[in-house]
Amino acid sequence: MRITEVSPVLLRGDESYGPRSGAAEAVDQGDWLLLVRVRTDAGLEGWSDVETLGPVAARVLSGPGMGALGFRGIAEETVGKDPLDIEGIWTDLYLATAYYGRRGVVMHCMSAVDNCLWSIRAQAAGVPLSEVLGGRRRDRLPAYASTLFRATPDENQAAAAGYARMGFRAVKFGWGGFGIDPGLDRENLAAIREALGPERELMVDPGWYVHDGGRPRVRTYAQTRAMLEIVADVVPYWVEDFVHPECPADYHQAKLEFPTLRFAAGEQQATIWDFRRLIHEGGVDVLQPDLSRCGGLTVAKAVAAEAERAGREIVTHSWLTDLLHAYSLAYLATLHDAHWVEFNVAQSALSRGVVTTRLSLAADGTVAIPDGIGLGMAVDQEFIRSCQVVV
Template identity: 30%
Template sequence: MKITDVEGIRLRLPEIREIGDGCQDILIIKVHTDEGIVGIGEAHSNAVVSQAILDAPMCSVSSSGLKRLLIGEDPRDINRLYDKMVKKSVTPGRRGAFMHVISGIEIALWDILGKSVGLPVHRLLGGTRRERIAVYASDLSPGTPKAAVALAEKHVKNGYKAVKLGWGQLGGSIKGDAKLVGDVRKAVGPDIDLMLDMGFPVPLDDAMKLGRMLAEHEVFFLEEPLAPDDLPGWAKLTAVSPTPIATGEKETGFRPYANLIDHGGLRIIQPDVARTGGIAETLRIATYAEARSVRVIPHCWSCDVLVAATLHVIAQLKECPYLEFNVMDNPLRTQLMKEPLRPKNGIIEIPNKPGLGIELDEKTVAKYRWAG
């Protein structure tokens, strides 16, 4: 089997809002083969930049666009092609957007392999450790405790057993953020897991205070209160915070996670499969984390391509309490698949059809396709 084309498909909502929703302008990747099998992936990044990374010509031995590296190759040689893409783009790549696009391609290669043998990706990875998983409802935080309570109550009523509030209007004052969480805790009771995602960094002193204040409300984790690269800050915060600290959604490749675990003291890491290098790289990160008793709860905040890829990864994890599930209303999330991946009563099934187990709804693709 040979790769004949790597197609970037940009999908964009008619109106882009300046909010923490990374699923408004996305790049779906289709890897075409001479046997008619098409693999689907997603690069969770900036779609225009990702398209350029896909299509760029060779500039030097270590600076190449990615598509040209794959044409004529056997798509089933996933690890070798991953190494080739990383090596040949290492000068402009190494971290960030190049790794996001490599991730999207890698996911599509797994989809091809699964479809070529008629098995779901999780079966190819060694079989699943679970057939379904609880999800946490992940939503943008309103600015007032009253609105946050109403939002959390709505998700609990819809069957979710865990709710994360993030970004939105958090970060104004840590006392305000702690009160918001306290009011939500009072409203939903002790049996619902609550998470808080700051999104943007606050001063280290504030992060430490927040970690202490949230403990009173039994918060499951406090996410990204510091800058992604602030290893000394993470080390100081994790040393004193009684609330577990989580981070990692903006990292790419294996080494940053090893550093967060070994030098930052993180007990929860959140690799994003469509950013960090794809399915196999996420599992390499997970193996390292599990050997150090660190939890992996992947970041998953885009369309159903990422949801499917993440579920196949989660199927392999020794321990994982939740899939992050984006509950915002957005047609690129709710209408992109012929059979959308949706939880029932807060539980979602691991896809069981060949490959990723998803099929794009081409009508939705045509509606939101953007060539501008």
């Protein structure tokens, strides 16, 4: 079996990222969405979404490369190879793109290709994806609702109460306008905690930068310390991704001052080398590989082994479509210890529309691991054609 095609499928929408007024749901990246399709001469194909700058990534995938190793194109380097040689292809692509890649958009594209190949491996074996990843250890996982902070305490309280009524056992509020006004931050968190009650967990994602006066800035350490003092009052399950991604040792410093808080990070990181830094330099409690950014399932499997040795929890970052949710669920199903899956409740029309049957929350607050052959999710070809733009 050989790979015959690696194609970017770029979709265009008319929604923009951000919170909405009142208790209305926030919206993820609804203006552009990139999917990747890998086809083989055996008629098998894999699909993956990618949380990246879609128009740029589409050209990275399909554009021509140069003659020298390190400047090759992703599609041209992949076509013709055995799709079952997933780890070998990952290494080939890393070397082939080393002088313009190694992280960022190129690694995001590699992640999507890698995910597609794992789906194809499972299809070729006639089994669910979780089986080729190491074997399923659970059939369901508790889901936490993942959303953005609203502007006022009343709006945040109403939103949190809504997620509780839906049956979520935990909720993560992030970004939005959090981190500018300490007094407002305290009121917003108190309102959310009151709505969730003691029986539901609260995760807080302050973001590693804030928009202040229309301009983004990174917090000083004094500002980070003040923010953590406020967050500590609501006893969060974790505090997420509040450190500059190039400075993982700052998590260790924060841990010395706030030993009772648990820190989570990883959505900004890629490759096993970055995650080793989070573990050994940062002492992060919860690792959050995003399968569309970290290097795909091949890297995530290596992260799982590293995390188990270090005694760290893994909860994937999956704030995109149900394709990414399904990849995350299949991966988390194989881990020795898994407590949560992130469930993006802020899906845009683009994110919602790419699959024919969406994943759903059960009455007990869990989501089932897809059990169909391969990824177990089908893309909606008609929807994709209606939103696709030529690259």
